[in-house]
Amino acid sequence: MPDIKKIVGQNIKKYRIEKGWKQSTLSSESSLNRTYISQIERGEKNIGLVNLEKIAKALGINIQKLFS
Numbered sequence: 001m002p003d004i005k006k007i008v009g010q011n012i013k014k015y016r017i018e019k020g021w022k023q024s025t026l027s028s029e030s031s032l033n034r035t036y037i038s039q040i041e042r043g044e045k046n047i048g049l050v051n052l053e054k055i056a057k058a059l060g061i062n063i064q065k066l067f068s
Contacts (some may be wrong), residue, residue: 004067006043008052011066013041015059029058 016026023041027034032051039045040055047055056063 003043005040005046008047008066009041009043011068012037012055012059015061015065016041019059026055026058030054 012026016023019025021029023037024034026032027037030037030051032054036045036051037055040047052066053063056066
């Protein structure tokens with residue numbers, strides 16, 4: 001079974017890079033710590049739904065896209 005943390009993290013990174021953003025930009029736009037963003041993208045952190053929603057809104061995408 002694939003690791004959901006890694007899948008979500010990879011998708012966050014993919015959409016962030018598509019926007020041409022650095023982690024610090026996503027951090028500012030989502031009001032989350034840059035180190036936390038980095039840990040999420042590497043699949044090291046369990047992300048809560050509220051923070052996942054903040055990231056999706058900052059990226060301008062539907063939250064469901066982060067799971068596929």
